[in-house]
Amino acid sequence: DAGITQSPRHKVTETGTPVTLRCHQTENHRYMYWYRQDPGHGLRLIHYSYGVKDTDKGEVSDGYSVSRSKTEDFLLTLESATSSQTSVYFCAITPGLGTDTQYFGPGTRLTVL
Amino acid sequence: DAKTTQPPSMDCAEGRAANLPCNHSTISGNEYVYWYRQIHSQGPQYIIHGLKNNETNEMASLIITEDRKSSTLILPHATLRDTAVYYCIVRVGGGKLIFGQGTELSVKP
Numbered sequence: 063d064a065g066i067t068q069s070p071r072h073k074v075t076e077t078g079t080p081v082t083l084r085c086h087q088t089e090n091h092r093y094m095y096w097y098r099q100d101p102g103h104g105l106r107l108i109h110y111s112y113g114v115k116d117t118d119k120g121e122v123s124d125g126y127s128v129s130r131s132k133t134e135d136f137l138l139t140l141e142s143a144t145s146s147q148t149s150v151y152f153c154a155i156t157p158g159l160g161t162d163t164q165y166f167g168p169g170t171r172l173t174v175l
Numbered sequence: 176d177a178k179t180t181q182p183p184s185m186d187c188a189e190g191r192a193a194n195l196p197c198n199h200s201t202i203s204g205n206e207y208v209y210w211y212r213q214i215h216s217q218g219p220q221y222i223i224h225g226l227k228n229n230e231t232n233e234m235a236s237l238i239i240t241e242d243r244k245s246s247t248l249i250l251p252h253a254t255l256r257d258t259a260v261y262y263c264i265v266r267v268g269g270g271k272l273i274f275g276q277g278t279e280l281s282v283k284p
Binding site: 104105106107152154163164165166167168169 | 209216217218219220221224262272274275276277
């Protein structure tokens with residue numbers, strides 16, 4: 063499982079509240095990614111990071127921000143959650159060192175009421 | 176990254192080989208073929224990848240045609256636990272993965 067954990071695993075929140083999802087890895091991987099998965103859309107990239115304090119936008123970044131203040135943690139924040147952000151969120155890492163295969167965490171199911 | 180085309184669904188009998196096709200006719204010379212699968216409610220799982228040669232690992236085999244315009248993922252002895260959505264992805268390498276709709280494989284007893 064490449065040492066990836068996500069927290070919380072499930073969350074229900076109300077529209078307009080801030081939400082932070084955490085991705086934690088134990089193996090010092092440089093590259094980390096946040097995806098969301100919705101029926102009919104497959105997985106879509108939100109943001110990614112290629113090192114501490116180095117992040118970039120993916121294809122569906124509006125309404126989301128990220129931070130990476132240390133190698134092991136990549137945080138995804140919804141500043142003001144909306145119902146359209148109800149989704150399953152997956153974190154992924156790339157070990158690097160000659161491979162760019164991505165390995166995924168178990169996911170966080172977020173419901174915004 | 177090149178576009179891929181996969182059948183939306185397939186059935187396979189338990190214990191038989193499952194052969195999942197993927198068309199990637201616009202693939203360029205430096206693009207790899209990756210396969211992932213996603214079992215219901217879990218994160219996508221890496222299976223195998225290749226450039227031009229056939230590849231085999233403990234999970235599956237990947238057969239890439241000589242012109243590289245298509246490939247087949249082979250699960251040699253499918254079990255009920257192989258029921259999942261299988262994604263074929265073509266990419267140069269590095270950065271994001273672009274997931275299509277994949278093939279929903281149902282392994283039946």
